[in-house]
Amino acid sequence: MSEKGLHLGLIMDGNGRWAKMRHLPRTAGHLAGLKSLKKVVLGAINQNVKYLSLYCFSTENWKRSEEEVKYLMSLFSSKIYGELPFYNENGIRILTLGDLSPLPEDAKKAIADTIRATENNSVITVQLAINYGGQSEICQAVGRAVADGVTEFTPEILRSYFEHPEIPPVDVIARSAGEIRLSNFLLYDSAYAEFIFCDKLWPDWNEEDVAFVLKEYSHRVRRFGGVK
Ligand code: FPP
Numbered sequence: 001m002s003e004k005g006l007h008l009g010l011i012m013d014g015n016g017r018w019a020k021m022r023h024l025p026r027t028a029g030h031l032a033g034l035k036s037l038k039k040v041v042l043g044a045i046n047q048n049v050k051y052l053s054l055y056c057f058s059t060e061n062w063k064r065s066e067e068e069v070k071y072l073m074s075l076f077s078s079k080i081y082g083e084l085p086f087y088n089e090n091g092i093r094i095l096t097l098g099d100l101s102p103l104p105e106d107a108k109k110a111i112a113d114t115i116r117a118t119e120n121n122s123v124i125t126v127q128l129a130i131n132y133g134g135q136s137e138i139c140q141a142v143g144r145a146v147a148d149g150v151t152e153f154t155p156e157i158l159r160s161y162f163e164h165p166e167i168p169p170v171d172v173i174a175r176s177a178g179e180i181r182l183s184n185f186l187l188y189d190s191a192y193a194e195f196i197f198c199d200k201l202w203p204d205w206n207e208e209d210v211a212f213v214l215k216e217y218s219h220r221v222r223r224f225g226g227v228k
Pocket of ligand 1: 058
């Protein structure tokens, strides 16, 4: 963990299965997932997490049905800015990670307004990964570095061209809903992250699941390739 504080990444999986089990459309699972997200953010604050990165929409999620993509975009347009009192009451700074350019204009505006309105909050930084992919993140950083005339790379030099180099690398990544894979999330920064996989579907998560993840993490011995 850096001296800036703990960075937790979450892969919020299982919304579709949660809805299917209830004979509801997949979109109902995403709405339920948004509700659990608020509980999880409060749980992260209680556990003194300083950075929380949330995988909201991947560069591959555009392959989903038009209805589902449209619904997720409508959540970004209508729900992110609407939670401003919640962010300000709890000291939550919102940032995003990923290429927002293909998003609908109202979603881009809502996100930009939210980032601006929460920039002085300092209890926790919540990064929403939207149209994010770890491979694209690396390619875009290389592109920016090359345009800047960089010819010799180190891991640190390349990382300085990432979108938010000031944010420390993720310490622990947890994934809900039983799948054991990274799905293109935080590829570069997860080099020495700890991984925790939980069976519970994302819409069933709450404060206690964050406490469970961090308790599990506290038992891990991190050696970063060295010897303890
Ligand atoms: C994966 O479950 C979940 C997603 C692709 C979307 C996650 C988005 C949210 C929780 C809402 C975020 C919204 C805002 C405004 C921040 P899945 O659909 O792949 O589930 P399945 O594997 O059971 O089908």
